[in-house]
Amino acid sequence: MKRLIWLRHETKPFEQRCCLTPKACKELLDLGHDVIVEKSPARIFEDAEYEAAGCTLAETSSWTGAPLNAIITGLKELDDQDFALSHRHIHFAHVFKNQTGYEKTLSRFIKGEGKLFDLEYLVDENSNRIAAFGVWAGFAGAALGIDLWTHTQLSMDYNKRAPLLPYSDQLKMIEDVESRLKKIMSRPRVLVIGANGRSGQGAVKFLKAIGIEPTKWGSKDTRDIGPIKEILDYDILINCALIKEPRAPFLDHETLKLDKNLTVISDVGCDPNGPCNPLPIYKEGTTMDAPSIEIKDGLHLTAIDHLPSLLPRESSEDFCSQLLPHFKNFLNNEIEDSPWERALEVFFEKSLQVNPEIVDFVGNTPIEPTLM
Known part of the structure; x- marks a missing residue:
């Protein structure tokens, strides 16, 4: 099934890393997926490198208007805003250990019925992270x-x-x-x-x-x-x-x-x-x-x-090489008993702690078995 991947610009100061390199995006395109990359003056890889790989460029921080089926892919946490989050997001959110602002962030996902796959919580059956910096x-x-x-x-x-x-x-x-x-x-x-x-x-x-x-x-x-x-x-x-x-x-x-x-x-x-x-x-x-x-x-x-x-280039290339095989499985909807399912379980558990009245949001089972 064709997926829409939306690589967003990072807004954190001094952040040049990304989780999908131009080479990785080319592989995803070759698999039949659509890849949109936001223009970024900060990213270690030039916009032209993504364009040469076949990606479609979008304006910086335009993901907020992306189609709901877009998988918003980034690295660091989102800016502190008030609007609801309705997409599926992949990034390091820094909210599952009750860090400052975690309730507000999770409430935004609850309100918008979006989903968060936190990169830190993508773990294998032995609880080892599958990709890390x-x-x-x-x-x-x-x-x-x-x-x-x-x-x-x-x-x-x-x-x-x-x-x-x-x-x-x-x-x-x-x-x-x-x-x-x-x-x-x-x-x-x-x-x-x-x-x-x-x-x-x-x-x-x-x-x-x-x-x-x-x-x-x-x-x-x-x-x-x-x-x-x-x-x-x-x-x-x-x-x-x-x-x-x-x-x-x-x-x-x-x-x-x-x-x-x-x-x-x-x-x-x-x-x-x-x-x-x-x-x-x-x-x-x-x-x-x-x-x-x-x-x-x-x-x-x-x-x-x-x-x-x-060390933005070396660290990005290394991280992407670890993540990409699992990301391909994610796009193929192969998430049962996978790192993606485990990350989503944590998201649902923490969301329930913030608002126990969201059974309809979480569903009758701990995990909804599909991406959509």
């Missing part, structure tokens, strides 16, 4: 952590480097960070929490590329304990832990009053407004415009929630 988040998060530490050692204000700009590839990022690190004789002691996951592996990859062998902690090292005073012995903490349930914090304000070597935290997890935040020592994430804040007594933190944006 994690490696690139960890890679970039480690780079920022090292660079922030270097700036503190040189008594330089890291925020004066802002805005942080994307790199053409990972080698350019490594060379840039190394160019400043070489000015310092010593090397920091670095702890990576969540080292066995995608983000942690990316962080370790970057650190090894610049000659630093970090201490690596997995879930067994942090389970059922906290605050963890041993963290204070390190110069840099890179938090890559994936936390799905509330737990004792890795650090809190009381622990930070103790003597410490710790001068930099790079929080790749970056969930300051969620109930699962293992670092409740800051209230807002940092940004490309202001990448660091001082927490207390010379302890600096960077926590940017879209770190892979610093």
Whole structure:
């Protein structure tokens, strides 16, 4: 069955990534689907690349007027607006952990009877994500952590480097960070929490590329304990832990009053407004415009929630290659017992929590078996 895919422009500042590359769109067109791509001055791939692939170009942010059968495909969350959402949407919504504004966002879907397939909740039968930017988040998060530490050692204000700009590839990022690190004789002691996951592996990859062998902690090292005073012995903490349930914090304000070597935290997890935040020592994430804040007594933190944006081309190509086979199944309506069904189940469950009176919206069964 022919489907209509609508790739929207990303409105989040500094966001150049996308989940469908021109090459991927060409494959979808060859399968007989229609692909409309919004013009975007920000996207890492040029409009002309999509046009050359055979896609139809549409005006920026025109998805609101798209036919109801259009599958609105994006990456980051939608702008905070009031109108109801009636389409099927695919993106990272950041609402299923009760983050700030989650009730309003889900209420918009309920009102418009739209559906949300959150990319974060596309998981296989073992609850493993089928597509993720994690490696690139960890890679970039480690780079920022090292660079922030270097700036503190040189008594330089890291925020004066802002805005942080994307790199053409990972080698350019490594060379840039190394160019400043070489000015310092010593090397920091670095702890990576969540080292066995995608983000942690990316962080370790970057650190090894610049000659630093970090201490690596997995879930067994942090389970059922906290605050963890041993963290204070390190110069840099890179938090890559994936936390799905509330737990004792890795650090809190009381622990930070103790003597410490710790001068930099790079929080790749970056969930300051969620109930699962293992670092409740800051209230807002940092940004490309202001990448660091001082927490207390010379302890600096960077926590940017879209770190892979610093490597937009490589991260987009990698993510798309992971997602595309599953997206093709989705378009073929092969969603029973699939990542798409599991994501939709979460959407319905959370929608019912927001408004228990929406049985008609959800249907008599937990899942409606078709896309339409």
